[in-house]
Amino acid sequence: MVPPFKIKVVEPIALPSAAQRREAIEQAGYNTFLLRSEDVFIDLLTDSGTSAVSQEQRAAMELGDEAYAGSRSFFNLERAVREAYGYRHVIPAHQGRGAEHLLAQILVEPGQIVPSNLYFTTSREHVELAGGVWVDVSVPEASDPVSRFPFKGNIDLAKLENVLRAADDRIAFIRHEACLNMAGGQPFSIANLAAVQARARAHGVPLILDATRLSENALFVKDHERGYARHSLAELARTIAGLSDGAIFSSKKDHFVPIGGLLALNDDEVARRARELVVVYEGFPHYGGLAGHDMEALAVGIRESLHEPTVRHYVEQVAYLGALLQDAGVPIVLPLGAHAVFIDARRFTPHIPQQQFPAQALAAAIYVAGGVRTMERGIVSGQHGDEPYDGLELVRLTLPRRVYTAEHLEYVARSVAEVYEARSEIPGLRMTYAPEHLRFFQARFKPLAPMPNLAQDEPAKREIVETR
Ligand code: P71
Numbered sequence: 001m002v003p004p005f006k007i008k009v010v011e012p013i014a015l016p017s018a019a020q021r022r023e024a025i026e027q028a029g030y031n032t033f034l035l036r037s038e039d040v041f042i043d044l045l046t047d048s049g050t051s052a053v054s055q056e057q058r059a060a061m062e063l064g065d066e067a068y069a070g071s072r073s074f075f076n077l078e079r080a081v082r083e084a085y086g087y088r089h090v091i092p093a094h095q096g097r098g099a100e101h102l103l104a105q106i107l108v109e110p111g112q113i114v115p116s117n118l119y120f121t122t123s124r125e126h127v128e129l130a131g132g133v134w135v136d137v138s139v140p141e142a143s144d145p146v147s148r149f150p151f152k153g154n155i156d157l158a159k160l161e162n163v164l165r166a167a168d169d170r171i172a173f174i175r176h177e178a179c180l181n182m183a184g185g186q187p188f189s190i191a192n193l194a195a196v197q198a199r200a201r202a203h204g205v206p207l208i209l210d211a212t213r214l215s216e217n218a219l220f221v222k223d224h225e226r227g228y229a230r231h232s233l234a235e236l237a238r239t240i241a242g243l244s245d246g247a248i249f250s251s252k253k254d255h256f257v258p259i260g261g262l263l264a265l266n267d268d269e270v271a272r273r274a275r276e277l278v279v280v281y282e283g284f285p286h287y288g289g290l291a292g293h294d295m296e297a298l299a300v301g302i303r304e305s306l307h308e309p310t311v312r313h314y315v316e317q318v319a320y321l322g323a324l325l326q327d328a329g330v331p332i333v334l335p336l337g338a339h340a341v342f343i344d345a346r347r348f349t350p351h352i353p354q355q356q357f358p359a360q361a362l363a364a365a366i367y368v369a370g371g372v373r374t375m376e377r378g379i380v381s382g383q384h385g386d387e388p389y390d391g392l393e394l395v396r397l398t399l400p401r402r403v404y405t406a407e408h409l410e411y412v413a414r415s416v417a418e419v420y421e422a423r424s425e426i427p428g429l430r431m432t433y434a435p436e437h438l439r440f441f442q443a444r445f446k447p448l449a450p451m452p453n454l455a456q457d458e459p460a461k462r463e464i465v466e467t468r
Contacts, residue, residue, distance in 0.1 A: 001316045004309040005402060008055065015041040015371045018455030022368055025451075029444025030364040030429055032373050041371030042408055044397040047339045049095075049252040049259060051401035054304060057256065057297040064293025069284050073292035073299075080299035084234070084306060085211070085241035087264035089271035092298075093282050094289030096212060096250025097122040099263035101281060103208065103248055106273045108132035108172040115163045116175035117155050118142055118182045121381060121438055123175065123210060123248075132172055135163055142183040143392060145333040145344045150224045152337075153180035153188035153217065155196050164203045173206040174199075176244070179213035179220075182377060182392065185318075185337020187220035190228065190239060197243045206267070211247035214240060215254040215305040216315055216338035233306040246270070253339065254311070256301035256401060260294055314338075314401050317409065321397065324413035330420050333394060340398040343416070345378060348395075349426050354379050356428025359395045360445060362419070365426045366395065369454040370415030374398075380431075381440040418454065425452035 016024065016039050028034035032045060043050065065072040078090045093099040100123050108114065110131030116123070117138040124134045137159040141149035155176060164171060176196055179185045200207040218236035222228050228236060241247060245267060251260040263278075265271045275285045282289040290298070304310060315338060322336040331347035345352075345359040352358035359378035366372050378393035397412065419426070427449035435442045 001309075001313045003313050003402070003405075004307075005054070013041055018368075018453075021371055021455050022451070025364050025367055029432065030360065030447065031440075031443055031445060032363050032367060032375060033441050034444070035367065035373060037373075039371075040367075040373040042404065042412055043373045044340075044399065044412065045373045045375050047253050047398045047400050048250065049257070050403065051253075051256045052403050053256055053258075053297060054300070054402075056304070057300045060296040060300045061293040064291060064296045066292040067286075069286050071286045071292050071295070073295040074286040077295040077299045080302045081262060081264055084237055084302050085214075085247070085264060086238055087241060087246065087266055089265040089268070089274075091263040091265070091271065091274050091278055091285060092288030092290050092295060093261040093263055093278070095252055095259060095261040096210075096248060097126065097261070098282050098289055099248040099250075099261045100126040102263055102274050102277050103173075103246075104130040104132065105277055106270060107206065107208075112170050112172040113163065113167050114172050114175055115155075115160055117153060117177050117180055117188070119382075120177060120181055120210065121440070123177075125438060127172070137163060138180070138183070142180060142186075145184070145331075145342070145346075145392060145394070148334055150186070150220070150335055151189045151192060152183045152186035152335075153178065154192040155188070157192075157195055157199065160196065160199055164199060164205065168203055171203065171205045173208045173245075175208055175210060177210035177212070178217035178240070179338040181213075181339075182382070183337070184333035184342045184394070185213070185216070185339045186335060187217040187224075187338070189225045190221055190236075190243070191225065193240060193243050200245075206245040206270075207243070209241065209244045209247040211241065211244075211264075212250040213254050213338050214247075214249075215311050218306075219308070219311045219315055220338070233308050233311060237306055251298050251301065254305045254401070255298055256304055257294065257298050260290055260298045310402075314399070317399055317404075317406075320406065321399070321409045321413060324410065325416060328413060328417035328420060330416055333392075340396045342377065342394040342396050343374075345393045345395055348420065349423055351424060352426065352428040354390065354393060356448060357431070357445065358428065359393045361426055361429045361447070363395050364429075364445075364447075365419050365451065365454055366416055368451060369419045370411070372397075372412050372415050376440060380443060422452055422454055427451065 108130035383389035
């Protein structure tokens, strides 16, 4: 699909030399989070806060009301959230995890359970810091990288019912994540969400959405769930949100803002407690850690997130990159999800045992080969303490929205294909430093054998002109 926008402001990028890349990844402890962005050519680390803002967002930012309390920009944001999703109470937060923190502090008592589809790192951490216990109730297809099931974001209703029966009065809330990040970004169906809601009601338990990437979930529903083909994304977003009691949003994704998050609720008492806590951790309830201009950009971004050509173009970009990688024989997770192509490191580097961090090693190798930054989503991110882990072992190539062109994606695919040719030479890693919380962000590694010389400066790459 031809992009439904044209580019007006650009940021120069350049490929560092092969020697610089090798030096940079070593300095970064073979952790792509620890690279400097100046050492990165194409940055597919995350779609979080990295999207391009629109001219309408920039114009709205000029009108930001920076009043500490009663900011006009807050009321604009509140109106946008109510119109798009229908929630009654809107509490801004500095980003998604700020909202997760408030929610966990309010709803989770020590020993209580949060059933959820798979996990998200920060969501789980906040539940556990509040003394809660995370229980996975995802469908089995979510953890199967070769299953073509289109709704890997669904909750397994039998698993959920078992948890609810066994622990009726110890359930804090049910968490249902849109475009399930750790599975590969695949959606839930509205039918599944409605069935989860019915069970939540029957047991008197709140159902909270992680509504991050809700707009792409709505598009997948429109395209793949029977009965919704004629619905607009706006109608679908209202329907989805209307099946829940509340939501957290990391607005840094499909709301096109560099910073921002939301806690949206229908229950008056929960919202009152959230407003009590927001002043302790985020700021006055009329800004929650955001500037007035941030809230203006977010209000506009929420409306843009329901513009079908914009969302469709993005999802098709992901599909395009996925198809290029498949053509090169690279094993990826299917079906393709919302925001990223996930390489299956177990099949890419079968010679590296999981204890030697194959996805982490592969992400480092991909950087060295072409200056492309990706993210490990395997044992480093997923293992909890000393618990055994034999889950997914993936490298995520995440697309910022409205940022890269088809040529960038073709370069990425060529670069990964080169690594695939030399895959047997990629060494495993050993971890030399592991922080206590969310270790993947800052852990450090050393290769168990020298990294192969993947970093050729092939002619196509050398043509790139240094601009600074
Ligand atoms: C992503 C991120 C950002 C991230 C966070 C933690 C580790 C690595 C990267 C953030 C999400 C998310 C979902 C479903 C809540 C958050 C937290 N994703 N829910 O995918 O995907 O939001 O980052 O705004 O605090 O790169 P926050």
